Every structure is written in C-alpha cells, then in structure tokens.
Amino acid sequence: MSALLDVDDLRVTFPTRTGLIEAVRGVSFSLGRERLGIVGESGSGKSQTGRAIMGLTPPQARISANKLAFDGIDLLSVSPRERRKLRGKRIAMILQDPKYSLDPVISIGRQIVETLRTHEKVGKAEARDRALAMLEAVQIRDPSRVFNLHPHEVSGGMGQRAMIAMMLIAGPEMMIADEPTSALDVTVQLDVLGILDRLVSERGMGLIFISHDLRLVSSFCDRVIVMYAGKVVEQLKASELGHAQHPYTRGLLNCMPKIGADRHPLPVLDRKPEWAA
C-alpha cells in the first residue's frame, strides 16, 4: 500500500519577541487509507501539524521538513495556486466549532454549493441537487429546509453535519478533522462520529483525527500518535492502547476519572523534562 501522505521531520517555528518558538519539532508519520488519531494536550503541536499539512500555517511561521508529500506532490515547493486546487478538492478539513467556522451571513446550502463549484464545473441546478444529496448523506432529515438556513439557525450537531457535508462534497481523498466533536454533547458526538466513520470507510478516505481525548480517539481510530511538546512520544495501534509504553501516554489514560473506578485522589501526571527533550 503506497502512502497517501508522507511526513518526515516536520518542524513549525513561530518567531516571537522573545525568540523562536518551535511548536512542532520533528514529527514524522505516514498515512494510508486508514483512520489515524493524533492525541495530545494543549500546546503539544497537534493542531499545528494538521494545519501545516493543510497549508493553513500563519504567514509569519516557518515550516521545514525533509519530506511533506501528499500523493507524491511535494507540499513545500508547490505553488499557492496548486495548493489552492488541492485544498478542499483532495484534502479537506473539519474544524472544531461550527459556530465559528461556517460563514454566518451565507446560507448553509450556498456554502456547500460554493465548495463544489470552486472545484468542479457543474451547473447551478446540479450543484444544488448534489448539495441536497450530501446533506441527506450526513443524516439531516429535512435537507431542503436546512439548505436555506443560516448557521445561527441550526444546532451545533446540525452545523457540524453541514460542515462534514461541505467537506465531502468535492470527494476528497484525505480528511483532517481537528477536534470535530469537542464542542458537541456526548450523544450528538457519537452520531457525528458514526456519520464520519461510515463516509470515510465507504469512500476509502484517509482520515487524520486530531483530539485531546485519548479514550475517544482509541475507540474510533485504527492507529494513534501521541504528541507531547511538539514531538511524537509514541505511535501505537488503537487496540493496544492498554499496553502503552510511554509514561506520558499511560499517565494521560490514568488521570481521567472513570465510571466505576473508585480512586481518590486521582493519579496525576508527573511531567518529566526528558519527555520534551
């Protein structure tokens, strides 16, 4: 199986008043047509890794890598024009909170149609039909009503489904989901994950699922990368999370309260400086 995405020694550096800050410090992995989870706490560089692949790193930041290639295309040397063609068409991204990542003044339907017509030559009527079909695919019960609604008129779960529809309509081969369900209620969370899971496996897409929730990721993904202070500390199969080797992964699993486990006080993470070295 050839890899869809190859990342080798990715570094993202931000210049600040007090010197350079390395948010991502030498991350390497490859992605096939599978579900890969990237887990870490805030500041671990998981989101910046996703953004660097998508090409959404702020302009003042510097990206370097031995290799950052999507389907053989070198993402570091490609022109902005080529990059724009990839973004949305072949690589899609779902963001955390639909309240902030959808355009508040354009109806949901028009936003979906816009994505489609940016990347494909289709007529208005056909674009509308395909958008409606896509809304139906993400289990929105009354697509023609939701099509005309604005983002503030729908719930969080509905908004997130609309965003998934928007991302999938151009038929991407790889999807980056950055905390796609953190802003949602637990029960809605599972619905949205179920939809994502089905669509990803039906279409044979590669998925990068970025989250702070180790347990959720391990129940959803095939493989998990654990990041700490900009580095990958451990890579393992999701099914083998119980046998994690690194003390950080184990600590992270341990410190969450569990239903039925009577542990007072909760074990806390004892951060070792050598983890970040």
Place this chain on the structure above:
Amino acid sequence: MTSAIAVDRLEVIFDRFRALKGVSLDVQPGESFGLVGESGSGKSTLLRAIAGLAPVASGGIAVNGKTLGARRDKAFYREVQMVFQDPYGSLHPRQTVDRLLQEPLAIHGFADGEKRIQRALDEVGLGNGFRFRYSHQLSGGQRQRVAIARALILEPSILLLDEPTSALDASVQAEVLNLLEEVRKRRKLTFLMVSHDLAIITHMCERLMVMQSGEAVENLAAAELVERRVTKDYTRNLLRASDGFVRTA
C-alpha cells in the same frame, strides 16, 4: 437537620423561554451533589438561579434553612461562593492575583486580608510567587486555582461549581479535581457541581440529578449509576455515550 440547599419547584423564564420547569432539589450539609445533562438542560441555570444570577419566576430557594428573596444580601455570599467554567473569562484581566483576592475581602470588610490571601494561595497550591502576577501570566489550571482561592477566601460553607474543569486538559483536570476534594474534606464544604461528564460526577459526588430540557429526569445515588441501575432511557443513553464510540458492523 436543615438542608444546605433546598430548591422548591423553581421556575426560571428568560423572556418567553422556560429554562427551568419546576425543579426541586435538596442538598444536605457536607454533601457533594452533582447535576448532569446536555447543553440546554438547565443545569447551569439552576446553579445560577441559586447564586442570584438568573431571573426566578416562581418557586423557592432556601440556603441553610433561610429562604432567599429576590436580592441576595452580603451574608448570603459569605456562605455561598461560585467557581465558573472558564478561567480565561472569570478573572479580571487587568488585576493582579493579589488585587483579585482583595476584592471580596474589601467588600466584606475583613481586616486580616494579608494573612488570608497568603493562606488561600497556599491552600490551592500556589505559592506567594504568584501573588503579583496577572491572570494572562498563568496557565489554565493555575487560573482555576486562583478562582478557587477567591471562592474560598471568605470561608463559605457551600461551593457552586459550574463545569470547573471542562476548559482544562485531562492531566490538569485531575489536579483540580483532587484539590477540590481535598478542600471539601478539610473544610467540610457542601458542593453543588454541574458537569456534562458522568465520570467526573460519579467521581466527585455522592448523589446526582439528571436533567433534560429544564426538568429533572431522575435522582440517583452515584453508586446506582456506577452499577447502571438507572430507570430512565435518557440516563441510559448518556451512560452509553460516555463509554465512547462503538463501531456498528
């Protein structure tokens, strides 16, 4: 024994929207009581109504046997303090930790402020070194510790906790939960805690109430929830959801 908090058929109405539809609640002194539910279930509104931050339309609230009127007096706030969800929003950005902690002392006319501030900071595990910092110089967990110190400085008997750890990383969450348990034990506090996370509530509380769209669904002991002896489908759904994602073949 008089209840620490007794809420009787409380109604809260925002404009025409009924956020709470006749909810009753009874918390004993020294008890830790949890409120669970999804967003919009009214759990935070109930907490805010007790603190005097939501428009009560009808029903009654009594704290330590004393029925509360429409306005809360100073004595109420010496008994009841609140810790909010977002430590990034609940601390004044232009005040130092010292200034933040002095505010409640000044309002209530305490003379021994110096000593109390030092003790409060020690108690939440922040040394004197943090005293003259601004909140933007602190991490999320440190900020929440400051918010807890501010709530404890008046030595209240009841703490209202509105999702105190949901803005924090898992490892920091564990530290803050441990701190809360520790101060509760030491000071024999009564907790009323809101969370959307069943695991946190079963860890922290002895009893809990499940809420849905402004109504109480059921009252449970934490042990019953752990053994999954629940009677309502809604609670069962929440329990199942908190187990994580299960792939349907």
